[in-house]
Amino acid sequence: MQGIYFINERWQAGNLTKEESIYLQKHALQAYLKDNQINAVTLNPTQLNNFYTIPHALLHDLKQHSRIHLDCLILFSEDAIADFIYSYPARWIRLKSYFDEVLFVEQALVRKAI
Numbered sequence: 078m079q080g081i082y083f084i085n086e087r088w089q090a091g092n093l094t095k096e097e098s099i100y101l102q103k104h105a106l107q108a109y110l111k112d113n114q115i116n117a118v119t120l121n122p123t124q125l126n127n128f129y130t131i132p133h134a135l136l137h138d139l140k141q142h143s144r145i146h147l148d149c150l151i152l153f154s155e156d157a158i159a160d161f162i163y164s165y166p167a168r169w170i171r172l173k174s175y176f177d178e179v180l181f182v183e184q185a186l187v188r189k190a191i
Contacts, residue, residue: 078113078114078115078116078148078149079115079116079118079145079146079147079148079149080110080115080116080117080118080147080148080149080150080151080176081117081118081120081128081129081135081147081149081151081176082106082107082117082128082129082150082152083128083129083132083135083150083151083152083157083158084099084103084106084128084129084130084157085102085152085153085157085158086099086130088102088156088157090102090153090154090156090157103128105153105182105183106128106151106152106153106182109151109180109182110151115148115151118145118147120135120138120139120142120145121134132158132161132169132172133168135172136168136171136172139172139175143175147175147176147177148177149177149178149179149180150172150175150179150180151182152180152182153181153182153183154181154182154183155181
């Protein structure tokens with residue numbers, strides 16, 4: 078499977094600091110990728126990380142590589158992308174359209190714990 082993962086560097090999970098929230102997202106998402114044998118795709122060869130932190134940049138790069146097939150967009154939680162969803166609903170719909178599915182790792186972790 079081919080996928081892209083997104084880390085929101087401005088989102089804070091519960092009582093965690095921003096740094097702790099970034100750490101939580103990064104490690105949970107990387108573990109999910111590994112456990113589910115998902116290959117993280119890098120669309121822009123000049124980006125510093127193999128994940129995205131700006132949804133607008135991701136959408137821009139997807140438009141530039143529209144012929145690539147991507148199985149999934151992996152995010153920590155819907156809360157981590159909620160500001161973008163509510164501020165730019167049309168862009169969110171467009172962004173999701175490039176992927177077969179959008180996966181929220183937090184939901185998978187909760188199901189796994191039960």
